[in-house]
Amino acid sequence: MSETSVREAEIAVEQKHLDVVYARVAEIRDDAEVMRTKGDQLAHGARNEAVFEQAAMLFERDVMVRHATQILRTLDAEHEGLVFGRLDSTSGETQYVGRLGVRDGNFDNLVTDWRAPAAAPFYQATAEYPMDVIRRRVIRSTGKNVVDIDDDLLMPDARDETMAVVGEGALMASLTRARGENMRDIIATIQKEQDVAIRAPWRGVTEITGGPGTGKTAVALHRVAYLLYRDRRRMGGSGVLVVGPSAAFTSYISRVLPSMGEDSVELRSLGEVMDGTKAVRNDSAEVAAVKGSLIIRRVLKRAIREAPADAPDELRIVYRGQVLKLEARDLAAVRKAVHNGRRPPNQSRVDAAEALLEALWRKADAFGDFPASRAELLTDLGERLDFHRFVVVWWQLLDPIDVLAGLGDRRRLAVAAGKVLTRRQVDQLADSWADLRERGPSVADVALLDELRMLLGRPPRRRRRSADHAAPRSDNYDEFAHIVVDEAQDLSPMQWRMVGRRGKYASWTVVGDPVQSSWPDPDEARRARTTALGGPSTEHRRFGLRTNYRNSAEIFALAHRVVADIAEERELPLAVRSTGQEPLITVVEPESVDTAVQGAVRELLAEVQGTVGVITSASRVDSARAAVAGIDAERVKVVDGLESKGLEYDAVVLVEPTELVTESLTGPRTLYVALTRATQRLTVVTTDPAWPA
Ligand SMILES: Nc1ncnc2c1ncn2[C@@H]1O[C@H](COP(=O)(O)OP(=O)(O)OP(=O)(O)O)[C@@H](O)[C@H]1O
Secondary structure: OOHHHHHHHHHHHHHHHHHHHHHHHHHHHHHHHHHHHHHHHHHHHHOOOOHHHHHHHHHHHHHHHHHHHHHHHHHHHOOOOOEEEEEEEOOOOEEEEEOOOEEOOOOOEEEEEOOOHHHHHHHHOOOOOOOOEEEEEEEEEEOOEEEEEEEEEOOHHHOOOOOOOOOOOHHHHHHHOOOOOOOOOOOOOOOHHHHHHHOOOOOOEEEEEEOOOOOHHHHHHHHHHHHHHHOHHHHHHHOEEEEEOOHHHHHHHOOHHHHOOOOOEEEEEOOOOOOOOOOOOOOOHHHHHHHHOOHHHHHHHHHOOOOOOOOOOOEEEEEOOEEEEEOHHHHHHHHHHHHOOOOOHHHOHHHHHHHHHHHHHHHHHHOOOOOOOHHHHHHHHHOOHHHHHHHHHHOOOOOHHHHHHHOOOHHHHHHHHOOOOOHHHHHHHHHHHOOHHHHOOOHHHHHHHHHHHHHHOOOOOOOOHHHHHHOOOOOOOOOOOEEEEOOHHHOOHHHHHHHHHOOOOOEEEEEEOHHHOOOOOHHHHHHHHHHHOOOOOOOEEEEEEOEEEEEEHHHHHHHHHHHOOOOOHHHOOEEEEOOOOOOEEEEOOHHHHHHHHHHHHHHHHHHOOOOEEEEEOHHHHHHHHHHHOOOOOOOEEEEEOOOOOOOOEEEEEEEOHHHHHHHOOOOOHHHHHHHOOEEEEEEEEEOOOOOOO
16 A cells, blocks of 8 residues: 555544544533533422422532533533544553543543543653553544544554554644644643653642743643642642733633633733732833842832821820820821731721820820820720721721832832932832822732732721622632742742742742843842742752754754853753754844834745744834734734743744843843744844844
8 A cells, every 4th residue: 555545544544433432522412411401400490499408409400510511611622632642552452542531331441531640651652661552643633533643653563564654753743833823732742751740740849941942831731731630629629820921921821721621720920910900011121120129028118117198197186175186206106116016007007096095195194184094085085086087097008009109209219218229229110100000010010019918918808708708719829729830030039929929838830941031130039939939848849841842943043142151051952843944134224124024024924824923122112013013913913022931933023133132131031032932934133234243
């Protein structure tokens, strides 16, 4: 037989199995539908039953409906590409691997879930350690149809002549396929070094490092799916938090998890970690560096001790014919004493009221023959409405945003900063907070708001308890069972504190690449990170990924040059896929940059099938957007260097690379990120004829 007819014959074999699987899935679906309908009917009937029975039936109905809905949802999410692998072992057994486990009516295995231990050889077997696997087959399908297969022969000697072997390299085939707007899952082609990290135990801290494109993000997400499958009880209840660098990034990866059947996962960018906030705006690198560093904490701590701008600075009260007065100085002393107490400010209002009353009594006592005893004065004044009104405005319950917006007043900030910040820093920060309420917080501000929330303490509850129950996860800082931090090299110390607060009892997966770091003080960040992850004694395992699956070898060679001086060779990955297409460097006059970008985008759109990213310095994003406005908005995206973190495109137009370097506080690291976003083609538009010298 010719190679094509062998392939076709083998595809037909797999199609047969897929048909059986999908027929079975249809049966399971039908059963689930029946169960759901029955559950609904139960509910309907229950209305007429006695209360006692009703409760039991409602429960049963809920379980049934929930269970059925869950099954239906999972089946729908995993329908596409349900079966993607097959193993033929020395025992003569054939095993199919897929997104879900499927059994036939007799409970025999039709498909093994990829996360089950039995599926591990699909990812871990190599020619050197074949784990009894003779042939590993990757099955590619669309809808219910097998479109291609790819085999790896791991034990050539054990193969009998009836066993066909077709194709070469499912991985390479997958890597050259065009990219869409969202990240794809890599379930069918996970490599061994990746699989070990995915299947590492849940406990303690699992650290995954690797250069650009080594699959860190993909691995982290598949690890989440794995943990939820293996430790559903532990992980499912309190959930998993995945923290990524930007909103663009979380939207890019958002499709991967649900398609793997997982929905007890919270996906948040650094600007959304605190409930109810959604910051996307970035400060300049210089401002962000101050806001991210621990010195800012000292400023915040001092700021909340200051009287609010609109607090009265005198208390006058007439009692039993006498005027009692606390002046600014007295009030400041009382405020200070209350702040030195044990409770955070938002829980100290009662303490503040008591301290004011004591201070009033001291004034009264000084009169010599005051017409009331201490006890009388405390009780009487404590019940007076004018006194209460004073307390409410003098000791306000503060919202984090109030405090931060207050620091938009340069004078207030200078007082809170003392000697901690330089004048320039005070000016810059005050500027950045001047219209905080209108503009909303920046990404870096969110960590400060979260810190303030903790420093201020939770205000006493007003609502009834039952209402609080309905609130989803709010204020539950320590609740998550597992936290994944992606692009971890970029978290500032303040951000580590914010994320750490959510994982007091969590286990962690921390993913990053030190060479791509945009954070200027790595030592401080390292310490904050160690604390966030539970201290130096936490169980810690490390995995390094070495192969760059994203960039062509030609593109990565250019990126490599840019960081050659600042990175060690062992920190840089190996790009294995060659396209024969060298990156194009276009040198133009400053006034022609936009035209050149336009031209390059059009050219690349014609040459690649998927997406084209335009990456510029932050200051140039707007003009680049204008330049490409009107050209295929579906496929063309414009981002700045920082925003490009974690993303990928089939082709990239990189604009004025030297600007990315000058804008960053870490030299060429952000440029390195930008240079490693393209899978197929890269065009650099520069005004510097010597670049990249
Ligand atoms: N085993 C694999 N099979 C197929 N594709 C893979 C595999 N591993 C990684 N990839 C692909 O390589 C690309 C890079 O993966 P990913 O974004 O996870 O890398 P990363 O290490 O997080 O990169 P960076 O640090 O640059 O953000 C993605 O398109 C991903 O789908």
